[in-house]
Amino acid sequence: MTKYLVNLQPIGRRVEIEAGTDLLTAAQRAGVEIVASCGGLGICATCKVRILQGRVTPPTLTEEEELGQEAMAEGYRLACQTIPLEDVRIDIPRESLVAGQRVQVDGREGEFALDPAVRAIDLELTPPALDDLRADLTRVSETLALHGLPALSGGPKLLSRLALFLRANDWQARIAVRPGADGSALVSVLPKGARIAGLAMDIGSTKLAMFLVDLESGAILAQAGVMNPQISFGEDVVSRIAYANKGDAERIQLQTRLVETINQTLGEFCQQENICRDQIVDIVAVGNTAIHHLFTGLPVTPLGTAPYTPVQAGAMYFQAAEIGLEAAAGAWVYLPPNIAGYVGADHVSALVASRSYINTEHTSLLIDIGTNTEISLIYAGRVLSCSCASGPAFEGAHIRDGMRAAPGAIERVHLDGGRVRPLTIASQPPVGICGSGILNAVAEMLDATVINDRGVLNQKNERVRMANGKSEFLLVPADDTGHGRDIVVTRKDINEIQLAKGAIRTGLEILLKEAGIPADQIDDFIIAGAFGTHLDLKSALRVGLFPCQPLERFHQVGNAAGVGARQMLLSRAVRAEAERIVSGVEYVELTTYPRFYDVYVECMYFEPC
Ligand code: FES
Numbered sequence: 186m187t188k189y190l191v192n193l194q195p196i197g198r199r200v201e202i203e204a205g206t207d208l209l210t211a212a213q214r215a216g217v218e219i220v221a222s223c224g225g226l227g228i229c230a231t232c233k234v235r236i237l238q239g240r241v242t243p244p245t246l247t248e249e250e251e252l253g254q255e256a257m258a259e260g261y262r263l264a265c266q267t268i269p270l271e272d273v274r275i276d277i278p279r280e281s282l283v284a285g286q287r288v289q290v291d292g293r294e295g296e297f298a299l300d301p302a303v304r305a306i307d308l309e310l311t312p313p314a315l316d317d318l319r320a321d322l323t324r325v326s327e328t329l330a331l332h333g334l335p336a337l338s339g340g341p342k343l344l345s346r347l348a349l350f351l352r353a354n355d356w357q358a359r360i361a362v363r364p365g366a367d368g369s370a371l372v373s374v375l376p377k378g379a380r381i382a383g384l385a386m387d388i389g390s391t392k393l394a395m396f397l398v399d400l401e402s403g404a405i406l407a408q409a410g411v412m413n414p415q416i417s418f419g420e421d422v423v424s425r426i427a428y429a430n431k432g433d434a435e436r437i438q439l440q441t442r443l444v445e446t447i448n449q450t451l452g453e454f455c456q457q458e459n460i461c462r463d464q465i466v467d468i469v470a471v472g473n474t475a476i477h478h479l480f481t482g483l484p485v486t487p488l489g490t491a492p493y494t495p496v497q498a499g500a501m502y503f504q505a506a507e508i509g510l511e512a513a514a515g516a517w518v519y520l521p522p523n524i525a526g527y528v529g530a531d532h533v534s535a536l537v538a539s540r541s542y543i544n545t546e547h548t549s550l551l552i553d554i555g556t557n558t559e560i561s562l563i564y565a566g567r568v569l570s571c572s573c574a575s576g577p578a579f580e581g582a583h584i585r586d587g588m589r590a591a592p593g594a595i596e597r598v599h600l601d602g603g604r605v606r607p608l609t610i611a612s613q614p615p616v617g618i619c620g621s622g623i624l625n626a627v628a629e630m631l632d633a634t635v636i637n638d639r640g641v642l643n644q645k646n647e648r649v650r651m652a653n654g655k656s657e658f659l660l661v662p663a664d665d666t667g668h669g670r671d672i673v674v675t676r677k678d679i680n681e682i683q684l685a686k687g688a689i690r691t692g693l694e695i696l697l698k699e700a701g702i703p704a705d706q707i708d709d710f711i712i713a714g715a716f717g718t719h720l721d722l723k724s725a726l727r728v729g730l731f732p733c734q735p736l737e738r739f740h741q742v743g744n745a746a747g748v749g750a751r752q753m754l755l756s757r758a759v760r761a762e763a764e765r766i767v768s769g770v771e772y773v774e775l776t777t778y779p780r781f782y783d784v785y786v787e788c789m790y791f792e793p794c
Pocket of ligand 1: 220221223224225226227228229230231232263264265266
């Protein structure tokens, strides 16, 4: 079979592919993660690359539509639609790369008592003698009893390690054990006094927030935000479910890529903190229901077909080694329960982290904004939850010049008379606009009457023009951008924002209607998630993403799901609380709500605030 060489710049990686392979697949094979929001369907324009050398297949109709003539004349193409016809050299612009994008790892901490599922005990044993013929296990179990722990149990591999370690270390060791109904399960054998740590993870569809936590002090030893590598197989969970459903190999590939990224980051943590994998004795992971299934390797077919039921909804425990996680030999993974097909354990974790709001007389709304937005209304001892298909527009996808929150992304815009002043991440020359930027731009355009409450552009404005028969607003002219091309906001972009904000606002309004509560009775609007942290609240109120209420009622709490995961790592009581909260949640299915469509249409308009 004919083979071609693809040279990927500026990374400098090369990969050989069979004729007929598209550039997105080539990049994936080379381990270069290109953002592919639609999973290669050719409709999201996030996989833009520039052909520097070599012949490729002619542009498809979708490419002409998504990229426009100007960009195509400069050699820009969609990686998923372009097939090399000889050896090629391509440039991957930084806005198309998964790496180097801003992710949210911090969040508001709460108070709770330290009570981790795994405990460390220092052993100083008397060696066996003719008058003391007790077995090793008995010897250890008697020390555990002094700490109020049940007798030791463990498999042959770990027990062998314990026996050999004790004999080689003067009968001294530190063991990590997980107390349970069947005894204290042996998790790890370590030198006396060694630190024990756990890993808490919030596995988002786009981002992965990882925390290495000291299990005895509760301190965060290391943390990192990395992109979920599965994004190069589709940004939203629907595309990833479709990919996983192609066959077992594809489903396992998604799981493997995720586990590899976790192991790699874990390795960096260990190096940074000078600890070894045997010291990582417990893991808590939260994610939406699809990610939960893709991480654990459960089939996702039921999630992708009506009535969209999960394989497993309750809490899950399994050995870390079972899915290839590189931690202590006896480490287990805990996943809290999911609420429904599209309200997963990440929202449960955010609810747990927000329990200081929940356990009061206050009426609160927890809104975790993402590609899928989960909302819970907490009032009078009840929790009503729903999920809204808000799409990736707030992450910069489906927006003509949209990009993720990376250096050079416009995150704020000031419209001042005829002038536009963009503010970019890391003060780099603008190369695109991220979610909070586009929301802010639309709010400013409303205030400046560049658009009306239906999102229609005012043709009399001097920066509004027609391009390929469609109207657009010139945000930054080519001379002032980092890539020498105009950055614009098109009518379609505005419509994408209307669809996204309409979906979220519809969920919120339907929960309020279900509970019979007017918006002005909400004491706290808790806004969680990366986009929620960076959004400009005034802009969000201006476009009607949230009801027009006093700003002081809104709390941007950061990565609440990550906070909840850390708390569940450090406290068995918090795990029990998560399971208790889920058992009482009332799930509201929006699509079957009688007036769903009418509410959605109303919520798409911009309203003054
Ligand atoms: S257009 Fe290529 S992945 Fe979406």
